[in-house]
Amino acid sequence: MITLTNIHKTFGKQEVLKGIDLTVEQGDVVAILGPSGSGKTTLLRCVNFLERADEGEVQISGLTVDCKHARKHDIVQLRRKTAMVFQHYNLFKHKTVLDNVTEGLIIAQKMSKADARTRALRVLEQVGLSAKINEYPSMLSGGQQQRVGIARALALNPEVILFDEPTSALDPELVGEVLSVIRSIAQEGITMIVVTHEMGFAREVANRVVFMDGGSVVEEGTPEEVFVRPKQERTRQFLSRYSSDWSYVI
């Protein structure tokens, strides 16, 4: 359903993605893991052209866009099949919670205001924020803001939701509420690609795990395969930091 073919991306002299191929089926929850600088966030941003790959092809449910020659119109069409949840939430600061969710529906999808409102109220209830619809983002906690971000993505009814380290900017105490919302929408069969450092979450919620390092996919498979029986030495090394409790002394 989503196919990335031979994605290359270079920033200056640094080759960040070295020809990535990835296929995601409908209903998949794909977790992308890897150390900082492995290119996982860049790969995710190449899917909706927030980052334009130098080479390669992005295909989402019948729409194929060549990264090198994509025109503005193609990019907008592709983006309308996706939604994204950002590490720093990126809520529209000057709009209330409700308007944050309806904005894309009314402006991009040309939905009527009444329909947009109905849908927004439904998804905001789903993320547990019905009481906050008239607040501005600056009045919410990080966890609440990120749940608005998820509601905004969910309301668009996209083919896939892209999560870019959705809990990395949160207080440890607030991570749980966001993860449980993501878990609940994963169970509804919504296709998701999640870049994350939450190993436990990836293992529990994802049905496929992709481990990246140095701009390439090192290993991919079911959570079982990657976490319990990793084939590559590099994967084992990476995971050991999360499983062995104290491998260093302060």
Add this chain to the structure above:
Amino acid sequence: MSIDLHFIYTSFFQILKALPLTLVITIVPLIAGFGIGLATALIRIYRVRWIHRIAEFYVSFLRGTPMLMHLFLIYYGIPMIIDKLAERYGWAFQSSSIPILVFVLIAFSLTAGAYMSEIIRSGILAVDIGQMEAAHAVGMSTFQALRRIIIPQAIGAVLPNLCSMFVGFLHGSTLAFTVSQMDILGKADVVASVSLKFLEAFIAAAFIYWGLTIIAERITALLERRVAVYSKGGVS
């Protein structure tokens, strides 16, 4: 010589009759300048092919020369161009039929546009890049994102600067006096010439400008409070 306090009072109301013209000379250029400034700022930020060089020249030249000079350049320059063109193409139109006020408004609009473009540009650049990314991610085109998300936030951020532009241009509007416009200062001069009480008339005029400035500051404070609803405080 002593000050005739009563004359300050009576001339105040005589001079106040020129208020509409002063407001026109202040507000029309600010509105036109806002449009010019917004367009110029966007052209420069997006480096639109070769137009952005023209925009850069425009901002640099107008900010680098006095406002009074813009008025003179337009006031003397445009009629000459129009008359030359009329002569060449045989139009019956004469530049002398254009009210002087039009030249004043054109000149000050160009001045305001140059200053506002820098203010608006700084506002747009101050908006977090994540806002544009989020707008793109929900499927908006760049134009939609600018109109709905980026520009409203940018304007909110530079509101105090835009309001101080109002004060600057209110005071700057007195330059129109040099091309014989009957604004508040012009009217004060006429009232003074008749009665020969110059100091009193100009004190009365000063009070009008001061009052207008205070009103502008109040309105600014009110607008800022509205913006502060979303921009201040909160937790992350």
